[in-house]
Amino acid sequence: MNTNQADDALLALAQSFREALRQSVYVMRRLDSEEPLSAAQLGALKMALDGDARVGGIARNLGVKVPSATEQIIKLERAGLLQREADPDDSRAVRVVATPEGRVAVENADRRRNEYIAGILGTLSQAERDAVAAALPVFDKINNSLQNQARN
Amino acid sequence: MNTNQADDALLALAQSFREALRQSVYVMRRLDSEEPLSAAQLGALKMALDGDARVGGIARNLGVKVPSATEQIIKLERAGLLQREADPDDSRAVRVVATPEGRVAVENADRRRNEYIAGILGTLSQAERDAVAAALPVFDKINNSLQNQARN
DNA sequence: CCTAACAGTTAGGCAACCTAAATATCAAGC
DNA sequence: GCTTGATATTTAGGTTGCCTAACTGTTAGG
Numbered sequence: 179m180n181t182n183q184a185d186d187a188l189l190a191l192a193q194s195f196r197e198a199l200r201q202s203v204y205v206m207r208r209l210d211s212e213e214p215l216s217a218a219q220l221g222a223l224k225m226a227l228d229g230d231a232r233v234g235g236i237a238r239n240l241g242v243k244v245p246s247a248t249e250q251i252i253k254l255e256r257a258g259l260l261q262r263e264a265d266p267d268d269s270r271a272v273r274v275v276a277t278p279e280g281r282v283a284v285e286n287a288d289r290r291r292n293e294y295i296a297g298i299l300g301t302l303s304q305a306e307r308d309a310v311a312a313a314l315p316v317f318d319k320i321n322n323s324l325q326n327q328a329r330n
Numbered sequence: 331m332n333t334n335q336a337d338d339a340l341l342a343l344a345q346s347f348r349e350a351l352r353q354s355v356y357v358m359r360r361l362d363s364e365e366p367l368s369a370a371q372l373g374a375l376k377m378a379l380d381g382d383a384r385v386g387g388i389a390r391n392l393g394v395k396v397p398s399a400t401e402q403i404i405k406l407e408r409a410g411l412l413q414r415e416a417d418p419d420d421s422r423a424v425r426v427v428a429t430p431e432g433r434v435a436v437e438n439a440d441r442r443r444n445e446y447i448a449g450i451l452g453t454l455s456q457a458e459r460d461a462v463a464a465a466l467p468v469f470d471k472i473n474n475s476l477q478n479q480a481r482n
Numbered sequence: 483c484c485t486a487a488c489a490g491t492t493a494g495g496c497a498a499c500c501t502a503a504a505t506a507t508c509a510a511g512c
Numbered sequence: 513g514c515t516t517g518a519t520a521t522t523t524a525g526g527t528t529g530c531c532t533a534a535c536t537g538t539t540a541g542g
Contacts, residue, residue, distance in 0.1 A: 185448070188448040188451050188452055188459075189444050189445070189448050191448070191451055191459060191462065191463055192443075192444040192445075192446075192447035192448040192451055193440075193444050194463075194466050195447055195451070195462065195466065196443060196444065196447055197470075198354075198466050198469045198470065198473070199354050199357065199358050199361075200358070200369065200373070201469070201470065201473040202350075202351050202354040202355065202358075202469075202473065203354065203355050203358050203369075204392075204393040204473070205351065205472075205473050205476045206351050206352070206354075206355050207393075207530085208393075208476060209351075209476065211531095216497075216498085217352065217355075218497080218498065218499090221352070232520080232521095233520070233521060233522095234519090234520060234521080240356075241356040241359075241360075242498085242499065242500090243499075243500065243501085244520080244521070244522090245499085245500075245501085245521085245522075245523080245524095246498065246499055246500075247521095248521065248522060248523090249497095249498075249499085250498085252522095265520095268507080268508075268519090268520080269506080269507060269508085269520095270506065270507045270508070270519065270520040270521070271507090271519090271520055271521080272520075272521065272522095288345075291344075291348060292341050292344040292345050292348065293341070293344075294344075295344035295347055295348055296337070296340040296341050296343070296344040298472055298475045298476060299340050299343055299344055299347070299472070300340055301475065302468065302471070302472070306468045306471070307340075307343060309461075309464045309465045309468050310343065310347065310465050310468050310469070310472075311343055311346075312461045312464070312465065313461045313462050313464065313465030313466075313469075314346050314347065314350050314465075316454065316458045316461050316462050317350045317353070317354075317462070318349075318350065318353065319454070319458070320357075320450055320451070320454070320462075321350070321353040321354065321356070321357050323450045323453065324357045324360060324361065324450060359499085363500095368528080368529085370528085370529065370530090384489080384490095385489070385490060385491095386488090386489060386490080394529085394530065394531090395530075395531065395532085396489075396490065396491090397490085397491075397492080397493095397530085397531075397532085398529065398530055398531075399490095400490065400491060400492090401528095401529075401530085402529085404491090417489095420488095420489080420538075420539075421489095421537080421538060421539085422488065422489040422490070422537065422538045422539070423488095423489055423490080423538090424489075424490065424491095
């Protein structure tokens with residue numbers, strides 16, 4: 179039947195998609211393992227760059243619970259890459275602000291990682307790069323769906 | 331200059347690609363967190379299904395070191411999902427074989443995860459699904475490049 | 483034989499996540 | 513102007529999955 183065929187195609191695509199996800203996790207591990215700033219720390223520090231990030235907001239954006247964000251923030255603070263300040267409007271809250279060193283660290287971390295990936299992308303054909311570029315927004319959409327659906 | 335423009339485009343694509351990778355890691359965590367079989371265990375168990383998998387081969391396929399594979403295998407063995415047997419050809423080696431329960435567990439785990447992803451994919455337009463399907467082989471190629479390049 | 487390479491396990495450690503509980507502040511109702 | 517429930521964060525303690533180093537046993541080449 180038509181619906182079953184459609185379902186099968188969808189399931190097959192889902193299977194391939196999952197395989198790509200699995201590989202991505204592996205690639206991320208490799209990519210980050212030799213860097214001075216871990217992925218978790220880079221993510222948190224990036225949000226501190228805006229200057230008005232609070233711990234809870236960082237946790238939400240990173241997709242982790244608040245204590246996990248606190249943990250990364252403490253590490254970054256000890257490394258001198260950001261500072262925690264009292265929020266003038268709400269003394270329960272803590273504002274997280276990157277230091278100049280933190281800003282430099284983010285720039286370096288991003289640049290190195292981007293150059294590394296760009297090196298790989300450069301070996302592809304233009305058609306392949308186009309295929310990737312076309313799919314990225316859809317990936318984003320999928321990821322957001324999954325994110326919202328899994329929200330407690 | 332032309333090369334600089336090309337480089338810039340490549341770097342921009344790399345940046346978006348990295349963002350997608352980051353999200354993928356997050357999505358995988360959500361996807362696996364409510365499942366009885368973890369991603370690491372499902373991966374190892376799948377290879378045991380073929381029947382002729384050895385610990386080193388599983389580690390290589392999972393992209394982890396041998397002790398990490400051993401760890402997952404021991405957990406799976408304790409759960410009754412696979413068995414370790416002496417390799418008749420090489421007594422240093424251990425052959426890892428899934429039990430019937432293990433086979434069922436893989437089928438269930440795969441089916442549930444696939445259905446979950448398929449549910450999301452079903453909300454996309456056909457054009458979007460085509461874009462994903464077109465990009466997956468390229469992702470695979472990229473991931474393999476990164477994998478080989480990062481090999482020690 | 484003997485020695486180097488190989489397959490696997492064990493031991494110990496680290497990063498990043500989690501939940502539960504403690505602390506402090508805010509804000510709403512009476 | 514208190515009390516009480518909600519909110520923001522930290523602390524404490526635990527889990528998972530990965531790693532390296534060191535150990536045991538087996539194989540194979542010279």
